[in-house]
Amino acid sequence: MLTRVLIEIPAALSYLHNWFAIATEQSYFDWLARPSFLQHLWSLAIEEHFYLVWPVAVLFAVKTIGRKGAVLLVIAAVAGSSLLMASLFVPFADPSRLYYGTDTRAAGILVGAALASVWSPHRAQRAPHAGSARAGWTSQGPSASGYLRSA
Secondary structure, three states: OHHHHHHHHHHHHOOOHHHHHHHOOOOOOOOOOOOOOOOOHHHHHHHHHHHHHHHHHHHHHHHHHHHHHHHHHHHHHHHHHHHHHHHHOOOOOOOHHHHHOHHHHHHHHHHHHHHHHHOOHHHOOOOOOOOHHHHOEEOOEEOHHHHHHHO
16 A cells, blocks of 8 residues: 555646546546545646646637637637547446546536636626615625625
8 A cells, every 4th residue: 555655646746646547547436446545636636737727828818819719718628628528438437537537627617717707796786685785794694895885
């Protein structure tokens, strides 16, 4: 077990543990096998891929095709990631490749990124409940913005 962990440490430190798991055919869904101590790092690797690539990709896309074009490109990437996952899926086979892959898991992160780039909740005009803004309350509870607006 210690040897296995030592082999996985470089992949974990370089944010490539998900691709290491794919290359070494580690099954995420094999409940009889003893999982690696570092197995959970696959999801952090996918996040780090996003954090490292996303700012550069956004700057490049906005400068070359504009903000709306960049949003459309993200939507196309969501579709591409989803289609790749669907095309690689084999019924009754181990889906670990789909589960670990940055390319097949990107859709979820990119949907959030696309929404964040077009949704401006501070600009939304909603009719507040009677007295809620003055009292600093929303339907979910106290609101700091409600207090700031009523001051």
